[in-house]
Amino acid sequence: MSRTIIYGTPGSTYTWSAQIALVEKKIPHELVEVAFGAHLQPPHRERHPFAKVPVLDHDGFVLYETQAILRYIDQLVPSPPLQPSDPRDAARMNQAIGILDAYFWRAAGPGVVGQRLFAVMRGLAPDEAVVQAAVPVVRTALSELDRFLGDRQFLAGDRLTMADIMVLPIVRYLLLTPEASLFDPHPRLRAWCERMSSRDSVRETEPQLARKG
Known part of the structure; x- marks a missing residue:
């Protein structure tokens, strides 16, 4: 087996x-x-x-x-596919993942979530200078992801891809911080997060830390 x-x-x-x-x-x-x-x-x-x-x-x-x-x-396991067959959708998926790995996670993870959630859990005060230095990169990343999403259901086309799966977790954590206000100009991105969060795969694997309250 x-x-x-x-x-x-x-x-x-x-x-x-x-x-x-x-x-x-x-x-x-x-x-x-x-x-x-x-x-x-x-x-x-x-x-x-x-x-x-x-x-x-x-x-x-x-x-x-x-x-x-x-x-x-x-x-x-080829089905359901997590990578688009359309070249442009595949390129957009790879671009979103590249943004996550090169810029977005580094700013949002250690820069915001690490300070607002994980430092506080360890009894430490957030380093506001670190947070503020990260915010411009996070703002730019959210703007680009919202642009990729447009009026579609997913970040790289009309079906779930690796881009959605990789971007969702850090978005979920960001929404638990005061910097959730950075999503205010991007209601479509919030709606995407809600749709993603309702999937069985997300609910079944959701860490305790990602749950509100």
């Missing part, structure tokens, strides 16, 4: 993306928790030499980097 394991830290946006994709593909999986700090230790570094999460172990085939994991899953 096939066995699929995700090694990840609960609350990690990228771990959440991998789990969403697995549920969308109806691939049963086990989440093995890698506690914060344990990702730096030898057992996990043997799986991921750069000490990040998630890591996929599919019947002994070990794979890291979320994009690689999602593309592997998509080829492993």
Whole structure:
């Protein structure tokens, strides 16, 4: 019997993306928790030499980097597809993921969510200078994602793609911070988030940290 394991830290946006994709593909999986700090230790570094999460172990085939994991899953179980066949939609999907990985997550993750949510959880005061330095990048990213979305249901066409799966988690966390006001000019992006959040794959894998209240 096939066995699929995700090694990840609960609350990690990228771990959440991998789990969403697995549920969308109806691939049963086990989440093995890698506690914060344990990702730096030898057992996990043997799986991921750069000490990040998630890591996929599919019947002994070990794979890291979320994009690689999602593309592997998509080829492993072709239906429903998570990558568009239309060249322009595929390019837009790759562009949205590129923005996430290169700019959006770095600003929104450590810059806003890390200060507003995770620092407070550790009993620390948010560093307002860090937050304010991140806000312009977050504002630009939200504006571009809203432009990509337009009047369509998803970020890269008329069906769910890797772009939606990878962008959603950090958006969900941002909406729990005072910087949620950055979404005010983008009601379509808020509506997209609500639609995505209602999917079974998102509800089944939702970390406690992402829940309001």
